[in-house]
Structure formats: C-alpha cells, structure tokens
Amino acid sequence: MARAAVWLGHLVIVGAAAAAAVFAVALLSGSSPAVHVALPRFFPFAAMSLAVDGLSAFFLLVIALVTAAAGVYGPSYLGAHARGPAVQTLALGAFVASMALVCCAGDLFTFLLAWEGMTLASWTLVVSDTRSEENARAGLLYLVMAHAGTAALLVAFLALAERAGGFDFPAVRAAARGLDGPTRTALFMLALAGFGAKAGVVPLHVWLPKAHPAAPSHVSALMSGVMLKVAAYGIFRFGFDLLAPAGGPLPASWGWTVLLLGTASAVIGVLLALQQHDLKRLLAFHSVENVGIILIGAGLAMLLAGGRGPAALATLALAAALLHTLNHAAFKGLLFLGAGSVLARSGLRNMEELGGLARHMPWTAWLFLLGAVAISALPPLNGFVSEWMTFQALLLGGVRLGGASGLLAGVAASMLALTGGLAAACFAKAFGVTFLGRPRTAHAEHATESPAPMIAGMLLLAAACVALGLAPGWAMRLLDRPTAELLVGAASAAVTARGPLVLSAGDAAAGAGPTEISVTLAAALLALLAGLAALLRRGRRDAPRRLAPTWTCGMTPTARFDYTGTAFAKPLRLIFAALYRPRREIVKETGPSPYVVRRLAYTGEVVDLAETLLYARVKRWVTATSHGIRAYSTGRIHGYIAFVLVTLVVSLLLFANG
C-alpha cells in the first residue's frame, strides 16, 4: 500500500516534470509573449502572481530534466533503504514545486515564499533520511546558512519594494532604474550574498558538502544539480534584469566581484573535492566548482554587457554560463544517481571500502564513467562544450576589455584550465577506486546491479549529456530567448553561424576570423580512429592471450595492493599543503624488535580553510558575546522592562525626526 503510494507520488512528479518541460520548450522555441498569471490574493498587503519569460522557462527546463530522472529513480531507491518513504515523497513534491515556483514568481513576495518553501522542504529531506547526530548537525548548519542568506535577501527585497511601492517585478524594475550607483551596488551585493549562500559560493559553501550528501541520493541530485541553479537564477534575474540600470553598462564592480568569486569557487571547490573519500561528499564539493564556472561566465557577461564590449561577446559569455547550468544539471544528476546506486547496493559511501564494482554493476559503472568524462570537461561530451565557450568568451572578451579586466580574464581562463585538470584527476580517482580493481570489502564484493527503474533514471540524464555534447547547436536555440531578454542579441547568433553542428566564436569587429569547432565531427573522427585502432589492437589471430595475476613483488595479490584514493590524492595534498593544512598521525605498534611492526594505524585529514579561518572565528565570537550578555540576562522582570524603556527612548531620539 505504502509502496503503491510512493510509486504514485513519484509518477505524478514525473508527469508534472514532463509537462513542465514541454511547456518550457514550447515557450523557448516559440515567440509567444511571456505568460503572466495572477494568483488569488492570500495576503492583504501583497498581490501575488506568476510570470514565465524566457529565463524562467529555461530554468524550468533544468528543473524538469533532473526531476524527471529523479522521479523515475526514486521509488526503487527509497524502497531499498529509506525510512518514512511516504513523507519523503511528499517533501520531494513540495521541494520540486517550490523550486519551480521560485523560477516562475512574478513578484518579490511570491519569490520569497517559494524560496523559503524550497529551503524547508529540502531541510526535511536532509534530516529525515538517516537519523544520526551528524545529519542533524548538517541540517542545522544548512538551516542557519540558508536563513542568513534569506535575511540578506529580505533586506534587499524590502528596500526595493519600499521604493517600488509594491512587490511586482515590473514596478521593482522601474524603481530600480532610478537608483543611484552606490545604492544599486549595495543592493546587488546583498542579493549576491543571499543567493551565493544558497548556491554554495566560496566562502559561503561550508554547509553544502555536509547537507547535500545527507539527503537520499536522488534528492542530492536535485539539490546539487538544480537547487543551486535556482540560486544562480536569482543572480541572473537580479544582476541582469531587475537591478540593471536603464541602458549602459552594468557597474564594473559587479562583474569583477562575480568573476573573482566564480574563479575562487571553481578552484577551491575542486581542490577540496579531491581530498574526499566519501563519494557523495566529493560530488557535493564539485557542485561548488561548477557554480564557480557558471559565475565565471556570468561575471564576464556583466563586464561585457551594455556596450563595454560587443554584444555578441557578452551573449557568448552569458550563453556559456546558461548552457553550463543545464549541462551541470545533467552530469551532476547522473553522477549522484550513480553514487546512489552504489550506496543502495553496497551500503557504502566511502570509496576506500569499495572497488571492483564494475564487474557486478556494469550499467552503473559505465554510466558513472560517462558522467565523469562529462564533468571533467573532456570531449566529446557536454561539459567540454560549455567550458569551450567560456574559454572563447574569456579570450575574446579579455582582448576586447584590455587592461586589468583583460588580464583578469586571462587568469580566470588559466584557473579554469587548472579546474578542468583537477576535476579529471578527481574523477580518475573516484571512478577508478570505486569501480575498478579488486573489491576491498565483502559489501563491495557482493553488490549487485540496481533495478531497472534506477538505471532508466541514469540513462535519461546520460542521454542528455551525450545529446548536449554532440549537438549543442540545438540547445543554443533554446538559449535565444533568455539571452535576448537579459542582453541584446541571441545566443544562437553568437555561436551557430555555421549550422547547429558547428560552434563558432569570434569577434567580427576585431577583424579576425572566428574560431570554429565541431564536436560532432570530432566525435565521428574519434569513432573512426577507434575502429582503426581496434583493428591494430586485435593483433595476430593466433597470438596467445592469457590471464594472470598482477605482479605484486612476489606477495599474494590482495585488495590491499590496490592504490587507495588517499594515496592517489597525496601528491596534490603536498603540493597544495598551504591550502589544505594536512594533518596526519601514524600509530606504530612494534613487537620485541623495532623492525617487527604489529599494527600500523594511519589517520589523516585536511581542513577547509574557510571553515577554520572564518567560521571557527565567527563561532568563537558569537559564543563569547553570548557569554558576555548572560551577565545582564538575570531573569528579573524589572531589568528587562528597563532595557525595553532604554531602547524605546534611544529609538525615539534617533528616528523621531525622520
């Protein structure tokens, strides 16, 4: 009965996602005007409405894609090991609906309500999966960080609503036109902080790698693949649309801030991901990296927008950021579902206890490898396409901007290259240690393949990764409307001058021809050459082929000879020691002779500098202040009345004239 209810709930979610996807694609590919729906007036002080324009529709598509896959995947996954699957199904529905509502909100009030619903629903999912103290603590940190972000948003929203005399987006837009420079920038920075806390921008990312892995895996996929994008939607909506000045460029400080934050998030996110052994935690850190990559594109678009650079280049940068949003949703969703399959079938998340899964879980393994290639920005899959566009935008935009901004673009490009290299190393480790070699524990040895619905969920996202990689021109068409709304110029015009299968990027005014690639053609070439190489590989027909154990210096080969993830990441731990501050402890128990080692225990860990430098200090300060206040919190009612009186008098003195 409960099982049927869970299936029914998920099927409803999948159906709604499919309908939303059809609606979004229809809106994006047609030229029908933006949809506007007035909601019934629940609250006397605010009229609520929904407004779906190109940008909303694009993010609706992102939500729908991962939701459909997660909805197909979910029931089998929950059936395997969840507690309270019915509650989780309900919370999942509420979570997805509120994310869609955020993107479709037509006024600040609806936006904020949906935003809060999204936080609470996802919090429910984080703390309900496994009841451990660690999860509860992760949930609490998530709640605190999310509400600190909401507080920043609230200040910005109320300041805007007060000036606009209402919550409606058109009124807000009109009011924002009249803002002076410093106020506009202050409001943007508040919004950036609020959305950044949700998007996991460094240094506001600390909750993310704790909270995302704690949820059920298909919810992790939604949180990492989609919820962060909803926060990115906020940055796009406010930076390019609501707060943008009428005509003319956006303030240069916005572009610089977003570009620098994006670069820092990309590099720090992937560096921290490299040192994780927990498969889901590693993936969560990669979300910090990918949000960084999206922000690099967005920041560059801000620098180039409004006439500071050619419209085509600003469009290219924005299109790269938006396309990466969709791409990341596809491959991160796929990877989280893959990690979920591993967790469901082996009960383990720690890759140091796994290994050799590829033999028993071939579908999961090869789909995970596909996701790994995509996220490492390797051709011919979708991650490469959006990073190539970001690189081109950085190069061409850097040349156009010149000076310090140009140099910043160059540095961002080289850091993006470093990020790609680090991601490749990280996923060589994650895939190799988890799926290849020998199983390290009995759980890993006896794991079996996931049921068909789970594989179907992964296949859907894998197909999206391949399609977006091989024929990116089609996806570009969907970006035309959002980019035309936020900037002047359509995305497909910026990159698909030579048909949908060729990507071209160039600065026509600079006199240089465009740079063109065709991932489709590159993939065809790869396939052709692989066919030729396979002929070479086959060798002579009569050549002997035998199996033998791997040489382990004369000892019996066991799983302990397999290279571990910790060992794999060791060179980087030493090279970037200044950032990781690695700590290790080796306990050696020897027998009568110091050369006979009875027992050897190794513990090691790295720190997240943001946590130790920033959060630990803030926590100490808050604790110390609380202790200080306690002296005045005596419990006597007279004292409290005196405080209230003093506060009232001071407020009257301060604000009475205003």
Place this chain on the structure above:
Amino acid sequence: METTLTHVARTAAQAALLVAAAPLVTGLVQKLKARLQCRRGASVWQPYRDLAKLLRKGTVEADTASPFFRAVPVLVLAATVATTAMLPVLWAPAQPAAVPLGDAILLVALLALARFLLAVGALDAGGAFGGMGASREMTVGLLVEPALMLTVFSVAVSAGTTEVGLLAARRAPLALSWAAPDLLALFAMLILALAETGRIPVDNPDTHLELTMLHEGMLLEHSGPGLACIALATQVKQLVTLTLVAALFLPVGLASDSSPASLAIALGAFAAKVLALAGFLGLVESSYAKLRFFRVPHFLGLGLVCAFLALALRVL
C-alpha cells in the same frame, strides 16, 4: 579556392605524416642521447621494429581487470591520433575550414582525454604501481594545463583565434620577428613541452624504477598489441606537442598551394623544425638529472610565471 575535398585530403595527409613520422622522432632522440653518451646506440628505425614486434606478440592480462582495460589502448590511441588532424604541418589554411575540426583548446582537451583514460585504466589492474603512475601523471598533467592555456592565450591574443592553423597562417608574415611576449611564451612552452612529452627533468621515459616513473608506471600491465597502441600514442603525442610549438612560434615555410616546389619547402621546413626541437629534448635529457617529483611543481611554476608575464605584456 580551397574546396572541402582538398581540405579533407590535406588534413588526412598531414595526420598520416605525423603518425608515420612519430616513431622516427623518438628514434632520433634516442640516437642523439646515445651519441652524447659516447655510445653508438640503436638505429633510428628501432621504434618501428619495437612496434612491429609488440603487434605480433600475445597478451597477458590482469585477472582482476574489467573489460574497460582492453578498450583503454584503443581509446587512448584514437584520442591522441585525432589531435593530428588539428595542426598545420605542411599547409596553412587561409580561411576557416569548411569542416572545422578544432582548435588549440580541443587539441589540449583531447590529449587530456587520452591521459584520463590511461590513468583510469591503470587503476584497473589492481597493482600499486599503476595507481602510483596514474596519480603522478594526472598531477603533472593538471599542473601543465593552466600554464599551457596562458601560453596559448598570449599567442592567440595577437591573432584573435585559437585555431592553430589560422594562428600559424596569420603569424607567418611576421616569421621570426619575436617580441618580448613571444620569447617569454616560447620559454614557457619549451618547459611545458618537456613535461608533456614525458622527458627529463619531469619524467624519465627509459625507466621502470618505481621511484622515478610517471608515464611508464601506467603501462606496466599492458602487453602485446595493446602496449604497441599506447607506445604509438605516446610517440604521436610527442610529435604533436613539438608540432604545436612549431606552429605557434615558428610558423615559417608553410605551403599555401600544392605545387611540388612549395611542398618540398614545407616538408623541409617541418623536418628542420622538428629536428631542432627533438634535438632540444635530447640535449636537455642528456645534460640534466631528473627532478625529484615534488620539485616538478616549482619547475612548471616557472613556466606558469613566464606565460603569465607574456599575457600581461600583450594585454596591458
């Protein structure tokens, strides 16, 4: 007017030339090293004989390996050879090609794909050496990438494109009139070329000693035709790296038509450039010791700083 058909034919001819000549370059470097060590050394054709021998042999596979392990040599060779279609060897295109295959970024990404697949495969056999080689190779690879991107950018800034063929064609009239940024970028590129080709002082191609090996560690469990595929891929990657250096910094002598005279000049110029760069590799390998692995980041950091300065000089 360059038709699509001639373009495809020229690309195929250039790719075939690079693949066919790749073992010879390795042989030449080996010969030069031997001469510098006062040995006679093996013939320059020895790498071809080695490949032929390996292709005839049988294979021994690790009993723990998954089917992926068998596919690794094929995919690595395919990804590496695909990069040969993206370089100007004899001809420099005048305009963007009708069938655009790629640019410097796709080229670097394909080499990264080959490295990724090889490293993943090395973890499959379940020995510590494979993992060790994979870990080190990926580390060096990711340290090379940012500097390589800066170098390519500093050159591309002056031409407005990252397509290597167009870059070479556009810089050809300048010939060898290098400005300061070019010299800095060339210096950076030569450092990176040593790392990308897996040569001393970053890696030692001649050893299987576990303390020193990077690339070779990943090949330990491959044998027979599979090993031949990977060996050929390594040689092709070396020649591709040298050709990339030549295209970015020495774009002279490239032909614009198919007349025998200009083709002969182009072939001669290509041979001279590759010989000079291969000589550089051999000379460095004979006169320096291999760096300790944790010194390599400092060495590559020098390349990063030079590339950054080159870009700064160009942009500011």
